[in-house]
Amino acid sequence: MDDNATPQPPQPPAPPPxxxxxxxxxxxxxxxxxxARMLKQLRAVAIVVVVxxxxxxxxxxxxxxxxxxxxxxxxxxxxxxxxxxxSAHRQDCxxxxxxxxxxxxxxxxxxxxxxxxxxxxxxxxVDRFAQYTGTPLDTSTYHVGYFDKKGTxxxxxxxxxxxxADGLQLTGSLAASTTS
Numbered sequence: 001m002d003d004n005a006t007p008q009p010p011q012p013p014a015p016p017p018x019x020x021x022x023x024x025x026x027x028x029x030x031x032x033x034x035x036a037r038m039l040k041q042l043r044a045v046a047i048v049v050v051v052x053x054x055x056x057x058x059x060x061x062x063x064x065x066x067x068x069x070x071x072x073x074x075x076x077x078x079x080x081x082x083x084x085x086x087s088a089h090r091q092d093c094x095x096x097x098x099x100x101x102x103x104x105x106x107x108x109x110x111x112x113x114x115x116x117x118x119x120x121x122x123x124x125x126v127d128r129f130a131q132y133t134g135t136p137l138d139t140s141t142y143h144v145g146y147f148d149k150k151g152t153x154x155x156x157x158x159x160x161x162x163x164x165a166d167g168l169q170l171t172g173s174l175a176a177s178t179t180s
Contacts, residue, residue, distance in 0.1 A: 066090070069147055072159060074103030074132065075175060096169035102128045102144070102160040121146050125160035133162075134176030141165050142174070 066087050072078065077097040078088035091097040105124045125144045129137045137144055143165040146158040164170055 069159060072101045074101055075173065076101045077170070077173070078161070079169075093173040094171070096171050098169055099145075099161040099163040100170060100174050102132045102162055105146075105158050105160060121158045125158065128160045129162055132176065133174045 066089050068087050072088060075093075077091045077093035077095075077100045079091045079096075079098045080089050088099075093100065102125065105121070105128060122144070125146045126137045129135075129140075129142070129144050133140070141164065142162045144160060144162050146160045162174060
């Protein structure tokens with residue numbers, strides 16, 4: 001030690017931190033970069049679109065293959081037509097189905113010899129069966145029925161269909177071969 005050095009008085013201890021001192025403010029929140037914000041918005045839109053698509057798919061699945069009776073035409077196969085129907089579920093004819101559409105007969109009232117009665121519509125559908133299948137109905141194991149465009153039994157424009165007389169499902173089309 002140096003002999004000329006003057007002794008320094010001891011230093012008091014540092015004061016304790018003041019509990020009333022407010023810490024400095026936090027740095028401001030910086031919004032995400034525009035690209036990141038756009039990606040978040042696109043994700044949100046994609047989620048909404050997926051939810052809508054799923055909703056439509058579920059709604060479509062409930063009525064999947066369902067068509068209005070007036071949109072049915074010859075050669076279409078259907079399932080679940082019960083009593084009077086305003087729509088039917090289309091079914092691939094190669095798969096089991098309840099009925100096959102023979103076609104429309106426009107305005108039964110104007111057909112020659114027919115007077116527009118339910119029996120006239122039935123006769124017209126029996127004739128349509130023979131044309132469609134190439135076989136007379138009385139030599140087959142099928143039953144022919146019809147509905148009008150409103151989905152009820154009637155005598156205006158009628159939709160003829162064929163089903164199994166024993167109530168079993170059909171598999172394959174009953175249409176006559178068109179090959180020559």
